[in-house]
Amino acid sequence: MxxxxxxxxxxxxxxxxxxxxxxxxxxxxxxxxxxxxxxxxxxxxxxxxxGKRLRPTFAWWAWRGAGGDPAGADTRGVLQAVSSxxxxxxxxxxxxxxxxxxxxxxxxxxxxxxxxxxxxxxxxxxxxxxxxxxxxxxxxxxxxxxxxxxxxxAELPTEVLRRARPAWRAMRSEVLAGQYLDVRTQATGDESVDAALRIDLLKTAAYTVQRPLHLGAALAGAGAEVIEPLLSFGGDIGVAFQLRDDLLGVFGDPSITGKPAGDDLREGKRTLLVALGLHHARERGADTSVLDSALGAADLSDAQVDRVRELLTDVGAVAEVERRIETLTDSALSALEDAKLADPAPKRLTELAVKATQRTY
Known part of the structure; x- marks a missing residue:
C-alpha cells in the first residue's frame, strides 16, 4: 500500500x-x-x-519545518496529537x-x-x-x-510527548486567561488599546498560532533557535488574525462570517478597533455617543451598525487597524525567515499567514 x-x-x-x-x-x-x-x-x-483547521495545520507545518518526516514511523501519532x-x-x-x-x-x-x-x-x-x-x-x-x-x-514515544507538554499546558492556560480577560474587560468597560491588545495576544495569538507552532516544533525535537522565532512569528500573525476578525465583526458579510453583522458591538466587545475609534474620536472632539450606545446593545439595529461603521471609518480607526495588520504581517514573515525551517514549510506557513490576515469583508 x-x-x-x-x-x-x-x-x-x-x-x-x-x-x-x-x-x-x-x-x-x-x-x-x-x-x-x-x-x-x-x-x-x-x-x-x-472550521478552518488552522491550529493543527500550523502545528503540522512547524513539525515538518523542524525536521518531521511525513513518511516516518511517528507521522500518524503526530497527526493525532496536532488534530487534538x-x-x-x-x-x-x-x-x-x-x-x-x-x-x-x-x-x-x-x-x-x-x-x-x-x-x-x-x-x-x-x-x-x-x-x-x-x-x-x-x-x-x-x-x-x-x-x-x-x-x-497519540502513538508516539513517551519522550516525544513529554517535550511537547510545556506548549500544551501553556496553551490551555493562556486561552482560558484570554477568555477571562475578555469577560473582565467588558465588565469593567476598559477601553484602552493595551487591554484590547492583551486579549488579542492571549485569547487568539497564543492558542491559534503561537502554541500550535511551539507544539509542532517540539514534537520534532526543535530547540530554542527554532522555537523562539516561531513564537515571534505566531504572536504577530495571531494578533493580525484577530484584528482582521475584529474588522469582520463590524463590517463582515453574514453570509461569509456565519454571524450577524455587528455582533461584536451587540456583545460589547472592547476590540482594538473600538478602542482606536473611541480614542481618535475624542482626540478630534467628535461625538462618541453613536459608538458608546452601540456597545452591549442587544437590540442594535442595522441602521445603527451602519452609523458605527461610518464613525470608525471617518476617525481613521479602520485605516489604522489595516496598517497594524500589514505591519504585524511583515514582522511575522521576517521572524519566520529567522527560524530557518526546512522546505516546504516556510512557503506553506507564509500562505497560511496571508490567508489568515487578508480575508475580505
Whole structure:
C-alpha cells in the first residue's frame, strides 16, 4: 500500500483523525450511559461540521519545518496529537458563545440555543434557556477533556510527548486567561488599546498560532533557535488574525462570517478597533455617543451598525487597524525567515499567514 500524501491531503487527514477519535470516545461513554449520546453527538457534529483547521495545520507545518518526516514511523501519532487542538478550539468556541450570548455560529444555532430548543420542543421541566446553557458548558468541558485524551493517546514515544507538554499546558492556560480577560474587560468597560491588545495576544495569538507552532516544533525535537522565532512569528500573525476578525465583526458579510453583522458591538466587545475609534474620536472632539450606545446593545439595529461603521471609518480607526495588520504581517514573515525551517514549510506557513490576515469583508 502506498504512503498517503499527508502534506497534500492535510485537512482531510485531520478530519479522519478527529472522526476516528470521536467515534471511539463516543462509543465508549455511550455504552456506559446511553442518555449522554445527545451530548456526544452534538460535540461530534460541532467539531466535524466546519472550521478552518488552522491550529493543527500550523502545528503540522512547524513539525515538518523542524525536521518531521511525513513518511516516518511517528507521522500518524503526530497527526493525532496536532488534530487534538481542534477539540480545544471546540471548547473555546462553545463556551465563548455562552459568554457572549451568541445565537448563531457558522450559520447554525449555537450549542446552547440548540439545546434550549430541544428542551422547549419536548416540554421538559424548568427553563429551556438554563438547560441550554448548562448543556453547552458541559459539552465544552467534554471537548477539553477529550482534547487531553486525544493528545495523550497519540502513538508516539513517551519522550516525544513529554517535550511537547510545556506548549500544551501553556496553551490551555493562556486561552482560558484570554477568555477571562475578555469577560473582565467588558465588565469593567476598559477601553484602552493595551487591554484590547492583551486579549488579542492571549485569547487568539497564543492558542491559534503561537502554541500550535511551539507544539509542532517540539514534537520534532526543535530547540530554542527554532522555537523562539516561531513564537515571534505566531504572536504577530495571531494578533493580525484577530484584528482582521475584529474588522469582520463590524463590517463582515453574514453570509461569509456565519454571524450577524455587528455582533461584536451587540456583545460589547472592547476590540482594538473600538478602542482606536473611541480614542481618535475624542482626540478630534467628535461625538462618541453613536459608538458608546452601540456597545452591549442587544437590540442594535442595522441602521445603527451602519452609523458605527461610518464613525470608525471617518476617525481613521479602520485605516489604522489595516496598517497594524500589514505591519504585524511583515514582522511575522521576517521572524519566520529567522527560524530557518526546512522546505516546504516556510512557503506553506507564509500562505497560511496571508490567508489568515487578508480575508475580505
Amino acid at each position: 502506498s504512503q498517503p500524501d499527508f502534506d497534500a491531503d492535510l485537512p482531510a487527514r485531520i478530519g479522519e483523525a478527529l472522526t476516528d477519535f470521536l467515534d471511539g470516545a463516543s462509543a465508549t461513554i455511550g455504552r456506559t450511559e446511553p442518555a449522554f449520546t445527545g451530548a456526544t453527538d452534538a460535540l461530534r457534529a460541532f467539531v466535524l461540521g466546519g 487542538l481542534e477539540l480545544i478550539q471546540a471548547c473555546a468556541l462553545i463556551h465563548d458563545d455562552v459568554l457572549d450570548s451568541s445565537d448563531s455560529r457558522r450559520g447554525s444555532p449555537t450549542v446552547h440555543v440548540a439545546f434550549a430548543g430541544e428542551h422547549a420542543r419536548n416540554g421538559w421541566l424548568g427553563s429551556p434557556e438554563q438547560y441550554g446553557l448548562a448543556a453547552a458548558v458541559l459539552i465544552g468541558d467534554l471537548a477539553l477533556a477529550w482534547a487531553d485524551d486525544m493528545f495523550a493517546d
